[in-house]
Amino acid sequence: MSTPPHHRHWPPGVPFTIEVPDESLWDGLARRATATPDEPGLFFLGSAFTWGALARDARHLAGALQRLGLGAGDRVLLFSQNCPQFVVAFHAVLAAGGVVVPVNPMNKADELEHYLRDTGARHAIASSDIAAELGRATAACPGLAHLVVFDLADALPTHTTGDDWPATWRAWLPQRHPLPAAGAAAVHVWSALLARAIEPALVPRRGDDLALLPYTSGTTGHAKGCMHTHATLLHNALGSVRWQDMRPCDTHLIVAPMFHITGLVVGLLAGLHSGGRLVVLPRWDRRVAARAIGEHRVTHWANIPTMVIDLLSGDDLDQYQLGSLRYIGGGGASMPDAVGERLQAQFGLRYVEGYGLTETAAPTHCNPMHAPRLRCLGIPFIGTSALVVDPDTLAPLPDGQAGEIVVRGPQLFKGYWANERATAAAFVEIDGQRWFRTGDLGTRDADGYYTIADRLKRMINASGFKVWPAEVESLLLRHPAIKEACVIAMRDAYRGESPKALVVLHDAQRGRVTPEAIVAWAREHMAAYKVPREVALVDELPRTASGKVLWRRAQAAQDALEVSR
Structure with a gap:
């Protein structure tokens, strides 16, 4: 078996695998x-x-x-x-x-x-x-x-x-x-x-x-x-x-x-x-x-x-x-090049980015401390294997081609609590081995470093907190004036992304409920990072012929709006 390319960049003195004691935390x-x-x-x-x-x-x-x-x-x-x-x-x-x-x-x-x-x-x-x-x-x-x-x-x-x-x-x-x-x-x-x-x-x-x-x-x-x-x-x-x-x-x-x-x-x-x-x-x-x-x-x-x-961001760093x-x-989010470069120039520190999910107990990938790269997930972690595959056929893809990142290793969760259907959907078998589908699209380069390209899952990344639009929509629908809601991502200079809600009101509530009132209600009923930073009242949501909400079309319109500003 050939040596994985990322082993050439492996941290000195770190083993490829570790033994975990059979004990309680x-x-x-x-x-x-x-x-x-x-x-x-x-x-x-x-x-x-x-x-x-x-x-x-x-x-x-x-x-x-x-x-x-x-x-x-x-x-x-x-x-x-x-x-x-x-x-x-x-x-x-x-x-x-x-x-x-x-x-x-x-x-x-x-x-x-x-x-x-x-x-x-x-x-x-x-x-x-x-x-x-x-x-x-x-x-x-x-x-x-x-x-x-x-x-x-x-x-x-x-x-x-x-x-x-x-x-x-x-x-x-x-x-x-x-x-x-x-x-x-x-x-x-x-x-x-x-x-x-x-x-x-x-x-x-x-x-x-x-x-x-x-x-x-x-x-x-x-x-x-x-x-x-x-x-x-x-x-x-x-x-x-x-x-x-x-x-x-x-x-x-x-x-x-x-x-x-x-x-x-x-x-x-x-x-x-x-x-x-x-x-x-x-x-x-x-x-x-x-x-x-x-x-x-x-x-x-x-x-x-x-x-x-x-x-x-402050001008008082010389005090510390x-x-x-x-x-x-x-x-949770990429480190901007300018900030990473300032960190190194001013303090001699190189920011070490990693990647992982709740399902993977944090890292499946991490940059080696001696050779980190900015805006990069790093290389597969100790005891971890990773592939980039076609999300439809699950066929492994060559270096440089974007596909879904799948992982396997001893840190993987055992499944979703009382949810066998979701557990079955989260794992796939490739060449007789069980892999976890991360839902993230990425690429691998010739050195074995992975980079995020996009995401398959509908998710908003607000300062590292994952905001799932379907969950926010479900909470918004508890508001007695809201008939329908579609949550998309809007750019945020500090958080990276923030949720924005497109809201259709019940006919009797039109003209009586403001976007500001909906935002205030949301602050009382959901965690702060999930609260839509902006609410747009619309007459209807874009839909397919079968009635399914076209959230991607709504997201594309938002992206185009931000580019034009």
């Missing part, structure tokens, strides 16, 4: 706590948490959840921004034998209903600032039995003033909120559960056991749960440790959201298993992030390109010390 935190219990391992806005304290709280929360009826394989919604409690809750659910369902904290009650209904979760953990949304969702989905609520303020230093935070953070992070109403579900205070100090009956879990159920949407409008095991996640975490040259003395900035597969796997899990320290920020802010990099001597920062674009960074990279 809980074991990683447990080992750190046993080896260095008094070592500060996680830093959060002036607070420091030792590995021993994090593991103790995770055990006690696991014990409390078991007392509340959590059993092996039960799903638990985790609804929070980045914070120490997220890390504790994630490991507590796994220690109790449960399955974590990470939920975007921007989601509203209308969106949360689907998570509750689809997973059948009877337990949830939420921060108090957004727990009321989950409580409202229980009105339509009464299956939730227990909701555990914590205050973000409990993770802050006792006498913090937050003078160096953004004003919105000062009005948000220190606030304590009353317990929400949650229908028939019992609402529990996090601190009270931990105070009971219940040691759990640790449930033995193997690598092939289900660990995580992150959700991704698609053409149907309904989000689908991706079944990831301890082994699929651990493979890419340990692979990232090798690929990014992570060392025990390193410090990792985690500002990419941990509910997202990249922040969780390449940030939290890789940083923890490498022996490094974690600096966690609840949200992105360029000044807070820049100060954190200098103060903690951050060496690794996984992000999305819009964060770097924002960081470099960024020289400790040894790795800076990410995915």
Whole structure:
């Protein structure tokens, strides 16, 4: 068998494959706590948490959840921004034998209903600032039995003033909120559960056991749960440790959201298993992030390109010390050439782009750190094979010809939760091997580097967040005045793309409902990144003779409009 061309550019010292321990992800935190219990391992806005304290709280929360009826394989919604409690809750659910369902904290009650209904979760953990949304969702989905609520303020230093935070953070992070109403579900205070100090009956879990159920949407409008095991996640975490040259003395900035597969796997899990320290920020802010990099001597920062674009946009960079960074990279969108070149010229850093999906536990491709290319996915990751195929015939295509990227490897999810039809459609057999269809069109060059050409799936990429038009359309149709909706992409100077909605109103509502009112309604009923930045009221949508909406025609008209401006 001939040597794959990308092996000529393989990172020095990185193996082509790795062995993944047959264990639970809980074991990683447990080992750190046993080896260095008094070592500060996680830093959060002036607070420091030792590995021993994090593991103790995770055990006690696991014990409390078991007392509340959590059993092996039960799903638990985790609804929070980045914070120490997220890390504790994630490991507590796994220690109790449960399955974590990470939920975007921007989601509203209308969106949360689907998570509750689809997973059948009877337990949830939420921060108090957004727990009321989950409580409202229980009105339509009464299956939730227990909701555990914590205050973000409990993770802050006792006498913090937050003078160096953004004003919105000062009005948000220190606030304590009353317990929400949650229908028939019992609402529990996090601190009270931990105070009971219940040691759990640790449930033995193997690598092939289900660990995580992150959700991704698609053409149907309904989000689908991706079944990831301890082994699929651990493979890419340990692979990232090798690929990014992570060392025990390193410090990792985690500002990419941990509910997202990249922040969780390449940030939290890789940083923890490498022996490094974690600096966690609840949200992105360029000044807070820049100060954190200098103060903690951050060496690794996984992000999305819009964060770097924002960081470099100010004229105050000479105030910050960024020289400790040894790795800076990410995915979700391409890094513009001008920004990448400035990053290298000003700081000597080369941006390392990668590619992956929720279904693939983040990377299937990554640029080698010693030879990265901008606006390029990189080469197949450790243990991963990739092809470019004709999307109709599935025949492999030659280098330089665009086709669908298909992948196979140990990081692939096991299928969509309770959705055999979607699972069957996601995989194909080529030459007797099972491959996952990414839905992205790309090319491979003679060196084995892959580049995105287009996408087969109908999707909008807003600052790395995937916006699925069918899901937004489904939510818009809940508005009593909206008869029909078609969501397309519009250019956005900062986010890359943003959703735009073409809306047909019911006859009785014409002239009575404005685009601005629809946008305001959308802000109350869907995550902020899904909200249409523009609404156009139209008399009718373009359709085929059979009545199917011609969204591609609508998109082409929008593209032409933007070119003419």
